[in-house]
Amino acid sequence: MTATEVTARRSRRAWRLSLAGTLVSALGTGLTMPFLLVYLHGARHVPLAVAGVVVAISAVVGMAATAVGGPFGDRFGLGRMLVAGLAAQAIGTAMLALGGDVLEAAAAVAVIAAGNGIAWPALNGLIAGQVPLAEQPRAFALRFGVMNAGIGIGGLASGWIVTLDDPASFQLVYAIDATTTAIFALLVVLGMRGTPGYRPDPDRERHHASREPHERGYRAVLTDRAFTGYLLLVLGICVFGYAQLDGPWAAFATLEGHATPRVVGIAFAVNTAVIVLAQLPVVRLTRHWRRTRLLALTAALWSVSWVATGLAVLPALQGLAADVVLVVALAIFGLGETFFSPVSGAMPNVLAPPHLRGRYNALASSTFPLGNLIGPLMAGVLLGGPAPISWVVLIVIGTALAALGALRLGRILPAHAERAPVEQSAG
Structure with a gap:
């Protein structure tokens, strides 16, 4: 061997x-x-x-x-x-x-x-x-x-x-x-x-020796225009998507939609079930798609999820009907997550040179806690205000803009980052 x-x-x-x-x-x-x-x-x-x-x-x-x-x-x-x-x-x-x-x-x-x-x-x-x-x-x-x-x-x-x-x-x-x-x-x-x-990386010192000082460290990462654009897009996806999922969504569903904790629990269970059942079929279906199209579809599905959440509090929908709409909303959100996961893990590593892989992954991961700082604060102000429905309006707009931003990102990504290479036969 x-x-x-x-x-x-x-x-x-x-x-x-x-x-x-x-x-x-x-x-x-x-x-x-x-x-x-x-x-x-x-x-x-x-x-x-x-x-x-x-x-x-x-x-x-x-x-x-x-x-x-x-x-x-x-x-x-x-x-x-x-x-x-x-x-x-x-x-x-x-x-x-x-x-x-x-x-x-x-x-x-x-x-x-x-x-x-x-x-x-x-x-x-x-x-x-x-x-x-x-x-x-x-x-x-x-x-x-x-x-x-x-x-x-x-x-x-x-x-x-x-x-x-x-x-x-x-x-x-x-x-x-x-x-x-x-x-x-x-x-x-x-x-x-x-x-x-x-x-x-055993070639790390060789990489460093061959690069100018201004190209090292986080400065080198942040001068990568394609990666910086990706970071800003993912931050928006986190602020208007993931950061709204747990506390803000549950608060809106229970306080404005009058959902019980049991309904909230069922909705999150369905969200998880959709991810587990749909993840691999989605990967097979989309293996030749552009990665920015997957990001755009993620944001678009989440926008639909938030619209459904807003519809659940309309006077015309009460009781069981409102509960079903809330559960469907998180099911749609989970489907969006299955389009996001193949990109979020791969993109930093596709764009990163080997000797900066740690920094690229670190900055990509930092968008999640930063989003979890910004998103709940924003939600708290809106949900505690005189018109809690404004929270739904804002996050629908935010995710819709993220979908458009993903399409724009496709103009600056290098070709090898936009499409995953064709898989060879597994060895």
């Missing part, structure tokens, strides 16, 4: 391990994802306003960690940064499980956010090193589907474990979450060493 064949075999094994680790970790995430504010306020007796500040601070910490993790990944290796990030997540989650006062809770949430900010950009870059270019859209989409399946199963299980009257039930799910994250870190350490991307 040649050295190339050995490397390819190790890369395939590493990819399978990253997929298994994603599933295991997502099961733990699903147990705890809906409950952070509830846990801090109800079980840890943190005032709701203070708990909100803690969560907001965690977003800032996550962005800072992402910015630092990008250069560290390029310097020390993406696999090593993935292990460090997962270890920090596991430690922070275990800290939450142990209990304590508000400062200890804030520290735990900050450690989790820092770990998350380091781990997930590193994982995206690592997968790009494990999987051939032609197979990357399917790989990123498959990981997204597996992650959602794990979160969905964990979320269902949490309903049988967690009870508001028993703080120990919260501590149990956080302890399980910490354990599953630690297992993922162990899989990376034991199974991925020696695979492409785990350690620094």
Whole structure:
């Protein structure tokens, strides 16, 4: 067996391990994802306003960690940064499980956010090193589907474990979450060493020696016009899409649409089911499509989802009819997510030179916590104002503009970034 064949075999094994680790970790995430504010306020007796500040601070910490993790990944290796990030997540989650006062809770949430900010950009870059270019859209989409399946199963299980009257039930799910994250870190350490991307690119010094100082670091990334355009587009998609999905959408549905928490839970379960069932068929259907068309379709579907959400509060729709429309709205949103996932993971790695892959993935990942800072603040002002329906109007306009922006982005993307290469027969 040649050295190339050995490397390819190790890369395939590493990819399978990253997929298994994603599933295991997502099961733990699903147990705890809906409950952070509830846990801090109800079980840890943190005032709701203070708990909100803690969560907001965690977003800032996550962005800072992402910015630092990008250069560290390029310097020390993406696999090593993935292990460090997962270890920090596991430690922070275990800290939450142990209990304590508000400062200890804030520290735990900050450690989790820092770990998350380091781990997930590193994982995206690592997968790009494990999987051939032609197979990357399917790989990123498959990981997204597996992650959602794990979160969905964990979320269902949490309903049988967690009870508001028993703080120990919260501590149990956080302890399980910490354990599953630690297992993922162990899989990376034991199974991925020696695979492409785990350690620094061996040509990194040659790349640096051949480039002018002004072309290094984040400055080199931000002078990439195509990538900067992609960043701005994804930030808009996050602000008017993902950032509106959890808190703002649920608040509008319950307060304006008079939906019960059960209806909200069913809507999110349907959202996850659509992602799991549709992800691979969508990848097969769209494997020859332009990536900017996929981004435009994502934003357009989300715009339709928000229109449906607004329709659900009309006086003509009440009771069961309104509930069905709300569930359909999140189903449409989930379908849009299946068009987004093959692009969001692949695009930074397609545009990035190998020695800057960590920084490209870090900046791409930073759009999510930044969007989660801007989006909920904007939603809070509108939903708390005299005309909450203005929230729907704004996010419909925002996603529609994002769809147009995606089409415009297609004019500046290089040809190799617009279309995924044709897959060769799997070896």
